[in-house]
Amino acid sequence: MKVLVTGATGFIGRQVVHRLREAGAELRLASRHPERLGPGQDAMRMPDVDAPTAAFLALARGVTDVVHCAGLNNDEGNATEADFRAANAELSARLAQAAAEQASGRFIQLSSIRAVIGARVSATIDEDTIPDPQCAYGRSKREAEIRVLDAYASHGRSDATVLRLPPVYGTGMQGNLATLMRMADTGLPLPTGALTGTRSLLSAQSTAGAIWHLLSLSGRLRPIHVASDVPPVSIADIVDAFRDGFGRPTRLMAVPAGPLRIAAILLGKRTSWDSLTASQICDPSLLVSEGWLPETGTLERLAEIARLGDAQSPPLR
Structure with a gap:
């Protein structure tokens, strides 16, 4: 198994890299700041959304699986709807198209409960909750979900899944x-x-554990998963x-x-x-039923x- 982790220098990406290394996976790391990854890494610069298709194909070439952590977070106060859509939906779609053509394994798309509900809504969220995003960030994450799953479906594949996250806490949280x-x-x-x-909250370590669970799970993946600490x-x-x-x-x-x-x-x-x-x-009942242990x-x-x-x-x- 060789896993491409995008956003490898980010808050969640760093935890994912640590967890996958512990599990013995070979890694390729992609970041907008690859110089922060240190020497001796299989590291590449994350392509811009308007980069040539060849850049995305090169990123996915030779890996079995992809964990896509890169994106624009909702704490970017000056970001516009177009910024969110480019960084979250368009970039995810282009990477998924390249991965569906070349990577033989799974694609894990990190998403957010903001793809489903707004910050002011009281609700219980599971995999069947009807999406109703109410902010630019949430709309971009929902579009990313749709386009990643569609990219894999267009290649006759069902080995992509979306992992929706509540607020994640840990070292470096914002x-x-x-x-x-x-x-x-x-x-x-x-x-x-x-x-x-x-x-519901989720620790960064548990997020990484849920990702490894989805990568190593036997059988067919469900298209949507929800993770959280309990209670x-x-x-x-x-x-x-x-x-x-x-x-x-x-x-x-x-x-x-x-x-x-x-x-x-x-x-x-x-x-x-x-x-x-x-x-x-x-x-998180679905993940728990599959053997994942929440924090x-x-x-x-x-x-x-x-x-x-x-x-x-x-x-x-």
């Missing part, structure tokens, strides 16, 4: 989880009424775990949601309020991240 961690580090009292949402955790518990890691008191005030919601609306923060209070739960110590891991100071916390916005 986005909303890092913002919550920074908020927890202030030590300011926080109202429980604003932290009522329940979320889901409340946003209040996430903040509490971070504060425990920082050695700070919890300082959660018992303030009811009603007055806070009204204040958020009056201040023009309705979107942020809805995002904080939404419950988004991922059901069960989410809050302990979050506390350890805070203790070690491993997150890259962006400014609050």
Whole structure:
């Protein structure tokens, strides 16, 4: 087995590389920054979306499987719809076409629950959830899912699958989880009424484990898989775990949601309020039924991240 891992220098890509090496897989690594991969690697520069077809064929030549981690994340505040579509949908489609022609094994496309639901929606997500993306990032990820599966189907193949992820945490995490961690580090009292949402999360290590599971699974792949830690955790518990890691008191005030919601609306923060209070739960039953073991110590891991100071916390916005 020789696996092409794209986005190999990224947050999830680094964990995937580590896990596959542990499993004894031979690797080809693709990154926009191949110089960060060090000497002695089978490393290539990730082609731009408008690169010649030959560049994508060269990337996939000689590998059996592909794990596509590269893409534009939803924490890129200045990205446009066209940026997301190019980096996520178009790039994925071009790579999948090349891989379907040349790679004999599987194609694992990393996706997001944003391909299915918006940040303000409360829902339980599984493989059969009807997609209704509500942001540019989510629409681009959903289009990427469709185009990757279609690329393989057009070659008479069914060995591509999409792995939908909830927010992923671990060393170098960014986005909303890092913002919550920074908020927890202030030590300011926080109202429980604003932290009522329940979320499924996924550790970066478990993400890599799910990818290896899909690569090594015997039998035919399902087109969609959903991964998550179990059980889901409340946003209040996430903040509490971070504060425990920082050695700070919890300082959660018992303030009811009603007055806070009204204040958020009056201040023009309705979107942020809805995002904080939404419950988004991922059901990983399919993966579990196939033998994958989810992470069960989410809050302990979050506390350890805070203790070690491993997150890259962006400014609050």
